[in-house]
Amino acid sequence: MRSTFFRLALLAVALSPIAFINGATAQAKDQPAAWKPIAIQLKAKTDAVFPLKKPYCPFSGKRNGIIRVAAQLSRLTGIKTASGTSSVTFKTNGSGTVLLAVVHGAEPKDKNARLLIENGLTITEMAPVDIYGVPCHKGWNTVATGPDTFVAGVVENTAAASKLNAQLPDGREWRAYLTDSLTDGKQLFEVLDAPADPVINQGMPGTETIQGGFEGGTCVKVGNKYHLFPTERAGEMGVPAYYDRVKTRIGHWESEDAIHWKRVGTIYQASGKYAIAEEDNPMNDRRAAIWSYNAVFNQKEDRWYGYYLTYTVDKNIAPNHSFGRIWCTKSQTKGMNGIGGPYDDGQLIMEPGLDSQPWEGRQGVASFYPFPVKDGWLGFYAGAYPFKTWADYPKNSGKGWYIGLAKAQSMDGPWTRLDTTVNPVKSMNPEFLENPLVYQLKNGAYIAIFDGGPDDNGHHFVNMFGYALSKDGLHWNEARYLPIQNKVKQWWNLMRTPLCLIPEGNNVYTVLYAAINNNRFHPIGMVRFKMHPEVLEELLKEK
Known part of the structure; x- marks a missing residue:
């Protein structure tokens, strides 16, 4: 069943995403x-x-x-x-x-x-x-x-x-997937409203130096103001689209309504320098690309922590993002209003090493998001392009986008990977799950919201963002996916990464998300949902 998938996925590595998308569009006209x-x-x-x-x-x-x-x-x-x-x-x-x-x-x-x-x-x-x-x-x-x-x-x-x-x-x-309201009639999230167009798009103020738009990151709400920390695929003027995902930066945007945004600063800027060696060599620039800034408030320390990802970037090996490392920085200003920083580079908390697991692959560690549990903290971390055995390191990687769990007594760590009886966590989706964000609900249960994977370039996934539920943060139900295109105007052709699940009161939630249309610039959209608590309780009973 998967042989064609793998052949197409390998072929897609050599294709420019923008050329592929535009080619598909041109074919549709005929x-x-x-x-x-x-x-x-x-x-x-x-x-x-x-x-x-x-x-x-x-x-x-x-x-x-x-x-x-x-x-x-x-x-x-x-x-x-x-x-x-x-x-x-x-x-x-x-x-x-x-x-x-x-x-x-x-x-x-x-x-x-x-x-x-x-x-x-x-x-x-x-x-x-x-x-x-x-x-x-x-x-x-x-x-x-x-x-x-x-x-x-x-x-x-x-x-x-x-x-x-x-x-x-x-x-x-x-693979066949559970889709809210369409497969079994259960609908946790009901779409309330969404703008007809992206809320941040090419040509809007603040996007002047961003060639390729946005990808993963996070958005939080402090008081009545939204703070968005997206990965900006900045690229370089005059350089083709392939460089957009190499020379990246983490921006800081603010909004009063999650619709109208103002860029207020840059948190981190990647170097965009390619590696000089194929292996994980200290001579390589290990901060060549920067992604996935996740802001989490530490109540004990009364300050914001920011977890972000840095990569080595190699021109000759797929994926060109390799040997991910996770850093934790802390706002130097205490309190909720310290969300804007300033931040320093922070401390390295997870990296490839002797405790790595083969499923983490050449791209792992590829994201990190911590959440409190009964006896401390758990954190989802990601891997991709797995090795079957360590004998395959560093070139002979397979296909798969996975997440695992690490544990710590506090947000400061040290963080320890759980063993391979737990990792990777495949109960949610056995093939693709990227950039999960985790929130604890009022009833104590946990919800993770994440990128469900693109139905494009041979990657035959759901093309919707999804969610999964857990009673304890360790054991997770099968993922369900949100077909928002059935209720709102679809301006995208490839859905990518949700950036938040912000409670607004009365079971209403705001979600910002990054997606891809037929252009080089990848915009950000917004949608608001209403959660049905009775469906939540029903879904939590499932195994």
């Missing part, structure tokens, strides 16, 4: 015209309509979600029937063609069905889905479905004289 839908009225209250687009789940009682849709089907409305149902009855105001989505290897039950589009849909963990057409008349119609068949829409009589092949990829390249 897609065939969408077929014109006919409105339908359902008879059974247990049936429901849904837009035929990702990440909707067309089968009741399953978590398999739509990933790709042929251009001809892009305007259609499908029908989701109750579990165990073998047919669906609906009414139309004119004659046309019912489109049946049939998983490859199954056969449509209607003897009048004609194959129209091969490989017309991609659904997670399922073989390619073919589209058949069945004539329907004005008024009520009943069409046979089944466990591997659903109605993908009703259209005016299609002009297709012969079958087409949309050549969409095999859905078994993707």
